[in-house]
Amino acid sequence: MKSKADIKRQLILDTAKQIILDNGLGSLTLDAIAKKASISKGGLLYHFPNKESLIKGLALHIFNDYAFHFYDSAEQDTNETGKWSRALIEATKKDLExxxxxxxxxxxxxxxxxxxxxxxxxxxxxxxxxxEDDKIDPLTADIIRFALDGIYYSKLFNVASPKQEKIDHVMQQLLEMTRKEG
Structure with missing residues (x-):
């Protein structure tokens, strides 16, 4: 069970993330976070003494969540061949969603x-x-990784960002590539 402090910290991180997603990094201020989260600025500063510590915490929190989904997906996969590549695909799909x-x-x-x-x-x-230990051709694993990175970068920089239907189709094809090996 999460403590009150953990719940408040999670609220602050989720609020900061939403402000960035909605309005960009430039709109992120401690006052904006406190207002949107309906907490006092002092309460926010208790958990994150400054904006820099909040952004560091946010980055680590998001990556740790991604890693959790990666390992969780692999753990649930009963087919050893390609399971880590599928876990990377599934964690990426979840994050993109x-x-x-x-x-x-x-x-x-x-x-x-x-x-x-x-x-x-x-x-x-x-x-x-x-x-590397995925029991599939290492080149296939590299192609999967680079395709996923490409999707992220096109979204990150908003450069010819593909439509969701295209992303779904690519993800399905990548999953199929992991099953054709071995």
Missing amino acids: QNAELNVGILAASFLEPEINEKISESYIDLLKKL
């Missing part, structure tokens, strides 16, 4: 703290290492 929250966290962190970006990068590399 939630407005590409991983991008929000990484982008926010990279503006303020290269150390956080480095930590997220190292964690992502650890996830990707699981694909």
Whole structure:
């Protein structure tokens, strides 16, 4: 069971994330978060003493959530062949359905703290290492990873961002690639 402090911290992070998603990083202020979350600024500062600490916390929270979905999906997959690649696809699909929250966290962190970006990068590399033991052609695993990265970057930079129907079709094709191996 979560403590009151954990619940309040979660509310603050969710509110900050929504402000960024709705209005961009430039609109994120401590006052805006406190107002939207219906908490006092002092209450917010108790959990995050400044905007920088809040953005760091947000980035780590979002990536940790992504990693949780990655490992959870792999754990539920009974087919060992390609399960880590499918877990990456499923975690990515879930994140993209939630407005590409991983991008929000990484982008926010990279503006303020290269150390956080480095930590997220190292964690992502650890996830990707699981694909090396996936019992599928390593090139197939790389193609899956790069396709997912491409979808993220097109959404992040809003450059020729594909329609959801196209993304769904690509995701389905990537899943099929994991089942054709072995």
